[in-house]
Amino acid sequence: MKIAMLAPIAWRTPPRHYGPWELVTSLLTEALVARGIDVTLFATKDSFTRGKLDGVVPGGYEETPEVDAKVWEYAHLAHLFEQADRFDLIHNQADFPAHAFSRLVDTPMVTTIHGFSSARILPMYKPFEDRVHYVAISDADRSPMLNYAATIHHGIRLDEFPFEPDGGEDLLFFGRMHPDKGAAEAIEVARATGRRLNLYGIIQDQGYFDREVAPFLSEQIVYHGPVGGEARLRALGKAQALLHLINFDEPFGLSVVEAMACGTPVIAIDRGSMPELITPETGLLVGSTGEAITALGQIHTIDRAACRARVAEHFSVEAMADNYIRLYERILSSG
Structure with a gap:
């Protein structure tokens, strides 16, 4: 089996810091190669595999800076x-730009939809659903307007x-x-409970950061910027709880799984894929910031070993690769 893996080009594959689509692409590519599958990764030239x-x-x-996104895409x-x-x-x-080429070739094609953002993208999905096999990254992220070949959760190297x-x-x-991800809500919980909060991530919306985050930074509330490598792993593990107080329907939530792998339980808004990731043994689903403040009083009852065990059972890179291989084989055997 010879697979062409088409990576996004916003970041290197795998990314240095941020780049969730590139990260998942890398994880799957390397897992397939480890199983003896012939994979060519089409990615930025500074990528590695x-x-x-x-x-x-x-x-x-x-x-x-010299790379123009549209031209190079x-x-x-x-x-x-x-x-x-x-x-x-x-x-x-x-994403969908590749669909424009799909009817010009005979090679079967799979598209992993890394988050169904809105119905506005349907004109580049719906007309191609008889040509392209769509994969959802959670059941919650499936659009009722599309036919899917499978739901396959992301996996990590435990x-x-x-x-x-x-x-x-x-x-x-x-x-x-960014307003979607709930940094301001996490700060509200920290201030209400007097707890130290460590914030990590890229600034995607500078105005939001300047209004909702920067004014509250102190010795108690610390912004560390984007982080990778060993520092990233320490950040994920050295916490009593991850606050994932999102303001949108999260398609998956890779950081949720990564934190749980380190033993860190999660308090999350009950939206999107969160019920597929978080069980009562691994965290608490809430409906508001106020409920998150209350839930924090229960977080010590969560067994950190149970958090890791859930990831090992359901969100390993091995499970992800096995599910994709089964999909590939089904597509190729159907002619």
Whole structure:
């Protein structure tokens, strides 16, 4: 089986810090290669993989100033589709632009939908559902307007996330500085309870950060910026709870799974995929910031080992790869 894996080009694959789509693309690629599958990763030229790397884009457009996103995205797509006949299957991780090329080639195609943002994207999904096999990353993120081939949850490499049996007393926010992700709500919980809060993530909305986050920064409420490597792992594990007080229907929530892998329970707004990730044994689902403040008083009852066990059972990279391989085989066997 020869797979062409089409990565996004906002960031390097795998990303240095932020880049959830690129991260999942890398995790799946490496897991497939480990199983002996012939995978060519089409990504930025500074990406790396144990498979074959092919690409024309110098670097991610979010971190390489000379790269124009639209220009290089289409150069990236053309580079793959001009050689589509070399592959048994194309796995598109880079959203809907690839669909424009799908009827020009005979190679079967899978698209992982990394979050169904709104019905406005349907004109580049609905007309292609008889040509492209769509994968949802959670049941909650399925659009009733589309046909899907499967729901496949993201997975992580559990052995890369050290278990912390005692995370301490600090609270954690881990995500983009954007109204959707709930940094302001996490700050409200910390201020109401007198708890120290560590915030990590890129600033995606500078105005929001300046209004809702920056005025409250202090020795108690600390913004650390984006973080990677060992510092990222320490951040995920050295917390009593992750506050995931989202203001949108979260399609998946990779940081939720990563925190649980380290033993950190989660207090999350009950929206989107959160009920698929979080059980009463691993965290608390709430309806408001006020309920989150109350829930914090119960967080010590959560067994940190149970958090890690749930990830091991349901959200491992091995499980993700196995599910995709079954999908690939089903598509290829159907002719």
